[in-house]
Structures are given as C-alpha cells and as structure tokens.
Amino acid sequence: MPTPHPQLTDDQIEGLGRELDELRNRVLGDLGERDAAYIRRVIKTQRGLEIAGRGLLFAGFLPPAWIGGVTALSLSKILDNMEIGHNVMHGQYDWMKDPALDSKRFEWDTACPSDQWRYSHNYMHHTYTNVLGKDRDIGYGILRMSAGQPWRPRDLGNPISATLMAALFQWGIAAHDLEVERIEAGEIAFADKREMLASIWRKARRQVLKDYVAFPLLAGPGAPFVLSGNAAANLSRNLWSFMIIFCGHFPEGTHEFTEEEAENETRGGWYLRQMIGSANLTGGRLFHILSGNLSHQIEHHVFPDIPAHRYAEIAVEVREMCERYGVPYNSGPLHRQFGSVIKKIVRLALPGGASGEPPPAAAAAVRKVPRALTANTFSQTSSGVSGAVVVDPMPATLISASRSPGSASRTASSSVERRGGPRLGPSGREARSPGLVGA
Amino acid sequence: MLVATATRRFLASPLVDLLVGPHGIDRYLELIRPDLALREARAEVTGVRHQTDRSVTLTLRPNQAWGGFSAGQFAAVGVEIGGVRRTRTYSPASSEHGRRGAVELTVTSRPDGVVSNHLRSRIAPGSILHLGPARGEFVLPAARPQKLVLISGGSGVTPVLSMLRTLCDEEHPGEVTFVHYSRTRADALYRAEVEALATAHPNLRCAFVATREGGGRLDADVLAALAGDLDEAHAAVCGPPALIDGVRAIWDGVGGADRVLAETFAPPALTPTGATASGTLRFLRSDHEAAIGAGTLLEQAEAAGLSPEFGCRMGICHTCTCRKSTGTVRNVLSGEISAEEDEDVQLCISVPAGDVALEL
Ligand SMILES: Cc1cc2nc3c(=O)[nH]c(=O)nc-3n(C[C@H](O)[C@H](O)[C@H](O)COP(=O)(O)OP(=O)(O)OC[C@H]3O[C@@H](n4cnc5c(N)ncnc54)[C@H](O)[C@@H]3O)c2cc1C
Ligand code: FES
Numbered sequence: 001m002p003t004p005h006p007q008l009t010d011d012q013i014e015g016l017g018r019e020l021d022e023l024r025n026r027v028l029g030d031l032g033e034r035d036a037a038y039i040r041r042v043i044k045t046q047r048g049l050e051i052a053g054r055g056l057l058f059a060g061f062l063p064p065a066w067i068g069g070v071t072a073l074s075l076s077k078i079l080d081n082m083e084i085g086h087n088v089m090h091g092q093y094d095w096m097k098d099p100a101l102d103s104k105r106f107e108w109d110t111a112c113p114s115d116q117w118r119y120s121h122n123y124m125h126h127t128y129t130n131v132l133g134k135d136r137d138i139g140y141g142i143l144r145m146s147a148g149q150p151w152r153p154r155d156l157g158n159p160i161s162a163t164l165m166a167a168l169f170q171w172g173i174a175a176h177d178l179e180v181e182r183i184e185a186g187e188i189a190f191a192d193k194r195e196m197l198a199s200i201w202r203k204a205r206r207q208v209l210k211d212y213v214a215f216p217l218l219a220g221p222g223a224p225f226v227l228s229g230n231a232a233a234n235l236s237r238n239l240w241s242f243m244i245i246f247c248g249h250f251p252e253g254t255h256e257f258t259e260e261e262a263e264n265e266t267r268g269g270w271y272l273r274q275m276i277g278s279a280n281l282t283g284g285r286l287f288h289i290l291s292g293n294l295s296h297q298i299e300h301h302v303f304p305d306i307p308a309h310r311y312a313e314i315a316v317e318v319r320e321m322c323e324r325y326g327v328p329y330n331s332g333p334l335h336r337q338f339g340s341v342i343k344k345i346v347r348l349a350l351p352g353g354a355s356g357e358p359p360p361a362a363a364a365a366v367r368k369v370p371r372a373l374t375a376n377t378f379s380q381t382s383s384g385v386s387g388a389v390v391v392d393p394m395p396a397t398l399i400s401a402s403r404s405p406g407s408a409s410r411t412a413s414s415s416v417e418r419r420g421g422p423r424l425g426p427s428g429r430e431a432r433s434p435g436l437v438g439a
Numbered sequence: 440m441l442v443a444t445a446t447r448r449f450l451a452s453p454l455v456d457l458l459v460g461p462h463g464i465d466r467y468l469e470l471i472r473p474d475l476a477l478r479e480a481r482a483e484v485t486g487v488r489h490q491t492d493r494s495v496t497l498t499l500r501p502n503q504a505w506g507g508f509s510a511g512q513f514a515a516v517g518v519e520i521g522g523v524r525r526t527r528t529y530s531p532a533s534s535e536h537g538r539r540g541a542v543e544l545t546v547t548s549r550p551d552g553v554v555s556n557h558l559r560s561r562i563a564p565g566s567i568l569h570l571g572p573a574r575g576e577f578v579l580p581a582a583r584p585q586k587l588v589l590i591s592g593g594s595g596v597t598p599v600l601s602m603l604r605t606l607c608d609e610e611h612p613g614e615v616t617f618v619h620y621s622r623t624r625a626d627a628l629y630r631a632e633v634e635a636l637a638t639a640h641p642n643l644r645c646a647f648v649a650t651r652e653g654g655g656r657l658d659a660d661v662l663a664a665l666a667g668d669l670d671e672a673h674a675a676v677c678g679p680p681a682l683i684d685g686v687r688a689i690w691d692g693v694g695g696a697d698r699v700l701a702e703t704f705a706p707p708a709l710t711p712t713g714a715t716a717s718g719t720l721r722f723l724r725s726d727h728e729a730a731i732g733a734g735t736l737l738e739q740a741e742a743a744g745l746s747p748e749f750g751c752r753m754g755i756c757h758t759c760t761c762r763k764s765t766g767t768v769r770n771v772l773s774g775e776i777s778a779e780e781d782e783d784v785q786l787c788i789s790v791p792a793g794d795v796a797l798e799l
Pocket of ligand 2: 749750751752753754755756757758759760785786787788
C-alpha cells in the first residue's frame with residue numbers, strides 16, 4: 001500500500017498552484033546578470049578542473065599527481081553533468097539566448113546523447129514524475145524500486161544490480177531509452193531501437209575514444225596512469241550521480257502515483273504531485289553545487305527550468321507553503337536519505353514491500369515509518385492547519401484535483417486552451433496535455 | 440602569420456575536436472580571451488567615439504570566424520545586457536575593403552531603445568560583441584554604376600557611407616553624389632569626413648540637409664541641381680519609408696524605377712497584448728502557410744496539419760522549442776515579447792502577434 005497522499009480540496013490545490021505560479025513569475029522576472037555570472041563561473045571552474053585534471057594525469061606516475069588528477073577530473077565531470085549539463089538542458093539558461101547554453105544544443109561529457117536525455121528526462125520523467133508505468137526513472141527498467149512493480153524472481157538480485165548500476169551509471173543512463181525491459185518482454189522488437197542504438201554509439205564512441213584511447217596514447221609511456229585515472233574519474237562521477245539521483249524520488253516517504261491519479265490533473269495538481277513525489281537533501285553550499293542542486297529536488301521538480309542555484313532561496317518559500325497547506329516536505333541529510341534508498345533496494349528484492357508491510361519471511365525487517373510522514377501525523381497536523389489535511393484511510397483516494405476531460409478548464413488567456421484526453425505525439429510518442437491552467 | 444595559420448589548422452583538426460569533445464574548442468579558447476573563438480564570429484571593440492549626442496561610432500576587430508561583408512549589407516550584432524544576449528541588425532559604415540578587416544558601426548540611440556542605448560553608453564574598448572554573417576540585397580551592382588546618387592536619412596547613413604567609402608577605396612571613376620538628411624545640423628553624421636572625401640575626389644559631390652533648420656525636403660529640382668541629369672543615374676537610398684517613397688517617385692518620373700536600391704531600418708510591428716493577431720503563419724521547412732487563428736503556435740501548427748515535437752504542453756520541458764525566423768510572438772505565461780529575428784520560442788506557450796515565420 002503506497003503512502004496515502006495528503007488530501008487537499010480542489011480550492012486548496014488551485015490556491016497552491018496560484019502561489020507557486022506567482023513565485024515562479026517573480027523569480028523568472030528577476031533573472032539577470034547574477035545568474036549569468038554564476039553559471040559562467042561554474043563553467044570556468046569546470047573547464048579549469050578538467051584541464052588541471054588531465055594535465056596532472058600526464059604526470060600520473062607520481063602518486064600525488066594521479067590522486068590530484070583523478071580528483072580534479074572527477075569534480076569536472078560531476079560539475080559538467082550535474083550543475084551544468086543537467087540544468088542547461090532543462091532550459092534553465094535559455095533566457096540568456098547564448099547558443100553555448102542553449103538547452104536544445106548542449107552536449108555533456110557523458111555517454112548519453114543529449115537529445116535522448118531531453119526526451120526521457122525533461123519530458124517523460126518530469127511530466128509523469130513517479131507515475132508507475134509511465135516514469136521509467138522508477139528503477140530504470142532494471143531495478144525494482146516500488147512495491148507497485150510486480151516482483152519477479154530476478155529481483156532477488158536487486159542489491160547486486162543496483163551496485164552494478166551505480167558503478168556504470170553513465171551507461172545505464174545512455175541505455176535508458178532502449179527500454180530493454182520492454183524488448184525482453186517482447187513488447188517491442190530490438191529492431192525498433194536500432195536507430196537509437198546507433199545514435200548512442202555515435203556519442204558514446206567518442207567518449208570512449210577520448211578517455212580510453214586518445215588521452216592515454218598522448219601520454220606515451222604514461223598511458224596506464226592516464227587510462228586508470230580517467231576510468232577512476234568516470235567511476236566516481238557514476239557513483240556520486242547515482243547516489244544523488246536515487247535520493248531524488250526513492251527515499252522513504254516519497255509518494256507514487258497510478259496513471260489514473262495523474263490523469264487530467266490541473267496545474268495545481270501537477271505541482272502537488274511533483275512536491276510529494278520528490279525528496280530533498282540537506283547540506284552545505286558546495287554539496288548543493290556538486291549535486292547539481294538536485295539536493296533541492298522538490299524545488300527542481302516544481303520549477304525544472306529555473307536556474308538551479310536559485311532553489312535554495314526558493315526553498316524557503318516552498319517550505320512555508322507546504323507547511324501552510326499541510327503538504328509533507330521530505331528533506332534529510334544524504335546518509336539518512338540514501339540509507340533509506342538502500343533499505344528499499346534490499347527490501348524490494350523480496351516480494352511485497354509496501355510501506356510497513358513486513359517481507360514474507362523476515363518480519364525483522366520491519367522498520368519505522370518516519371513519523372512526519374505517517375497518515376497518523378497528518379491528521380494530527382491537520383487540526384493545527386485549518387482543515388488542511390484529511391486522511392483517507394482507504395488506499396490512495398486521490399489528490400482530488402482531477403477533472404473529467406470534458407470539463408477542461410479554460411485558461412486566463414483566451415487563446416490558450418487546455419486539451420483533455422490522450423493524444424498521439426510525433427513519431428507515435430503518446431503524449432497528453434496536463435493542461436496549461438491559470439497562466 | 441604562418442604560425443597562426445598552422446595553430447588554427449591544428450586546433451580545428453579532428454584529433455583536437457575529439458579531445459575537447461563534446462563542448463568544442465571554442466568553449467576552451469574563449470576562456471583565454473573572449474574573442475578567441477575558432478568557429479563563432481565575435482569582435483572586440485577597439486574604438487569608441489561619439490560624433491553626436493545621440494550616437495556612438497564603434498570600431499570593431501572581428502575574429503577569423505567572421506566572413507566579412509559587402510558594402511550596404513547588414514549583420515546581426517549580439518551584446519549581453521543583464522545576462523541576456525540581445526541581437527539587433529546593424530549595417531557597417533566602413534569600406535568593405537577595411538584595413539585589416541576592421542569594421543565600423545554607427546548606432547543612433549532610439550527612445551527607450553534597449554540595445555542602441557547600451558551600445559552608446561556602456562561599451563568600452565575591449566568589450567566583446569557577437570556577430571552574425573553579413574546579409575542583405577542592398578549592395579552595389581558588381582559593375583559599378585557610372586552615375587550614382589547615395590541618399591540617406593538619419594541613422595540610415597551607415598550602409599550608403601559604406602558604399603561611398605568602398606567606391607573611394609576602389610578609385611571609382613564614375614560620378615557620385617551623396618545627400619544626407621538629418622533633423623538638425625548637430626545630428627548630422629560623418630559630415631567632416633564626407634566633405635574631406637569630396638575634396639580629395641573631384642568626382643564626388645555632397646550635401647548635408649538639416650530638415651528642422653530650414654533645409655528643404657527632397658525633390659527632383661534639388662537633386663537635379665546637385666547631381667545633374669538623372670536619366671542614367673542609379674540611386675541607393677536608406678532611411679525612413681517617406682524618404683524612400685520620395686526617391687522612388689523622382690526616379691519613376693525619369694523612367695528609372697528599376698535603378699533604385701532601397702533599405703529601411705523600420706522597427707517591427709506589434710499588435711496589442713491580448714488581441715488575437717491577424718496575418719499569416721508561415722512554416723518554412725514544410726513550405727506551408729496558414730492564416731493566424733486562435734490558440735498557441737503549437738496548436739495552430741497542429742491545426743495546419745503539422746506535427747511539431749512537444750512534451751508537456753505547459754511550458755516546462757522545452758521540447759517544443761522552435762526557431763522563429765521572423766515575426767513577433769508573445770509568451771502567454773510571462774507576457775514577454777519576442778521580436779528579434781532568429782530567436783527560439785516555446786511553441787506551446789507562445790501566440791503570434793502578427794505575421795510569423797517558423798522553422799517548422
Ligand atoms: C537592415 C537593418 C540595418 C540597420 N542598421 C542600423 C545602423 O546601422 N545603425 C542604427 O543605429 N540602427 C540600425 N538599425 C536599427 C537597429 O537594428 C535597431 O532597431 C535599433 O538600434 C533599435 O534597437 P533598440 O534595441 O535600441 O530598440 P528597441 O529596444 O528594440 O526598441 C525601443 C523603441 O524604439 C523603437 N524602434 C526600434 N527600432 C527602431 C528603428 N529602427 N527606427 C525607429 N524606431 C525604432 C521601437 O519601436 C521601440 O519603441 C538597422 C535595422 C535594420 C533592419
Ligand atoms: S511542450 Fe513542454 S515546453 Fe512546450
């Protein structure tokens with residue numbers, strides 16, 4: 001049984017949506033020099049680290065140089081992928097109109113081609129966040145990350161698969177859109193993905209050539225040190241990004257949704273789902289930067305295209321809104337959040353595994369649901385916040401902002417109209433309009 | 440020079456491209472010096488002077504990536520203001536044979552003009568501007584006309600001055616007449632320089648007219664008095680639409696409508712916020728047109744039978760982002776207007792504010 005969602009009235013959901021829209025417009029209106037200077041500074045730092053790292057590795061036969069080189073190159077790749085690549089490709093800096101920071105053109109220093117990432121991440125994951133069956137980020141088609149995913153015997157290997165995935169994360173991301181699990185299930189043919197595979201290969205080949213052939217060869221006799229250094233940098237980037245990204249939606253207390261729940265939701269409902277489907281990490285400024293500010297996952301999911309270095313400021317207001325509306329705000333330090341992710345990975349290796357439900361054999365694995373997130377606590381808090389939260393003891397009665405397609409609400413601007421019902425997008429991608437409401 | 444060419448070759452080689460992938464060499468070179476890009480055209484400002492209160496004259500040193508221009512053409516010039524790269528078109532005023540590829544721009548500031556005022560008061564030597572390739576049909580015929588009248592109004596002096604300077608550099612033997620209209624004498628651009636050219640080149644005559652200080656409007660008699668017989672003369676005119684109409688009427692009178700080259704710097708038209716615009720949506724790649732209707736650009740493109748890529752349809756995923764070649768559109772969420780050429784817009788949250796051409 002999934003964690004019951006907080007129950008807000010339609011009016012509350014729309015009120016929350018309006019407040020968030022207002023906050024969004026305020027921040028967008030304030031973007032300027034400061035944000036441009038920030039991202040340029042990060043880029044400059046990353047390029048500097050990259051050059052320093054590669055340079056040091058040429059002297060990699062000296063252990064301190066090797067260690068320094070690996071550290072610098074790891075940090076460069078982490079910055080490139082997280083604070084720069086991920087965020088630029090979300091369109092966070094499109095307003096600058098600088099072609100080098102253009103979401104459509106940016107490429108990053110990892111195996112995954114940016115255009116595939118933009119589709120699977122910006123659109124699929126950010127639109128259908130935590131919707132089982134839609135959001136392939138729930139386990140990436142490899143891990144069992146939700147009790148709602150039926151258990152298969154191979155899930156016994158969940159912890160081992162997760163470890164492998166962490167070590168090879170860039171390849172997991174690159175292969176994300178191949179939908180291997182659907183090929184396996186016979187839903188799609190391998191041939192359907194041939195073109196995509198070719199495009200991954202084109203991108204990945206250059207990455208491999210660069211890190212494992214060209215730079216080592218340039219080092220001549222130092223080749224083994226450069227090769228091992230580059231591999232170590234890729235590995236540490238993989239482990240770090242796996243850890244941060246898995247803390248975004250899988251820690252204890254994040255909510256999952258069924259397709260019906262997410263259907264025809266309003267803009268306010270969409271905001272609410274993003275908030276309760278995400279979890280934050282607490283930490284210092286440097287930690288936030290190195291996590292690409294994905295440590296502010298909640299703010300990122302509410303405003304994916306606002307420059308991420310603003311999330312810390314925005315979080316203060318989002319948090320306050322959550323308190324006022326009685327919406328849980330899942331936040332904790334890395335060790336706690338990641339600890340609960342590991343527990344989940346291990347627990348879900350066995351059948352069942354819904355919140356609080358002991359595994360079939362080992363009742364000892366029952367763990368305490370964090371207090372703030374139990375249904376019980378909601379009803380307690382609700383007495384303080386006027387009528388904010390009513391807990392429905394039945395499983396998953398839904399965020400009640402859904403409307404039937406027919407009653408699609410008109411937008412403020414007469415020229416923009418919300419369309420209901422599923423539609424078929426380009427190249428047969430199924431797409432739906434969550435509705436542009438209350439502009 | 441040889442070393443520079445060899446270095447450039449090396450930096451542009453496939454090996455270097457692999458090593459600096461996926462970002463490309465320019466992303467590293469620009470950290471050394473901002474105009475040191477191999478593929479992106481940029482220019483360093485090397486000189487700034489003010490001929491008049493309302494204008495600025497900038498001397499630029501474009502990098503190797505810029506392909507130069509023909510006299511009379513214009514180029515997109517990008518400058519960062521408040522973190523945003525703003526792009527406007529400007530016509531170089533220098534000769535197309537400029538020394539070491541130097542380019543001169545003269546920008547007249549408009550009331551509330553974002554870019555023109557920034558260029559006038561915030562640019563100093565060392566500033567970096569972005570350049571687009573030179574474009575435009577307002578150019579001298581390759582066979583230079585034996586008799587040419589160059590007419591300009593206000594800021595429109597730039598492309599015709601470029602033509603004049605180019606002809607002077609070429610020691611062009613034909614007769615050239617240069618007429619410039621400004622509001623006041625103090626507003627006249629390049630007067631001293633053109634008069635000096637006229638002293639040096641007996642085949643050049645010039646006149647500067649201040650329309651608000653007793654100077655007469657353009658008419659056939661004034662022009663004939665200056666340039667003589669117009670029967671064989673070609674005209675190149677740049678200025679406000681009224682000036683262009685006047686010149687056309689004069690050349691129509693002598694049966695020479697096809698000898699008039701004209702250009703205007705006219706600003707883009709805008710429909711008021713909220714109202715549904717009228718006009719045409721052109722989808723350039725699919726070679727398709729539709730009358731503007733209700734709804735977002737995405738909806739209108741779909742209604743016209745196209746299937747642009749999209750994701751969220753609510754302005755967050757940027758999947759629908761599309762290049763707008765020309766025209767003005769409004770972002771319905773932020774109210775922001777996009778009027779610049781070749782700008783990316785999000786189709787799902789943009790509505791047209793007049794004729795729009797999209798790369799779809
Ligand atoms: C082919 C071409 C060549 C050009 N070459 C030059 C040149 O050599 N020198 C030069 O100074 N300008 C030139 N311009 C005009 C220039 O591109 C800008 O339009 C001008 O500098 C105003 O930009 P802005 O950002 O300051 O004004 P904006 O902030 O865009 O507009 C501010 C206000 O000024 C008005 N406005 C904008 N443009 C004009 C205009 N052209 N005429 C009158 N009002 C206007 C707007 O309607 C608005 O009210 C050229 C334009 C074109 C199309
Ligand atoms: S479709 Fe997502 S931004 Fe337009």
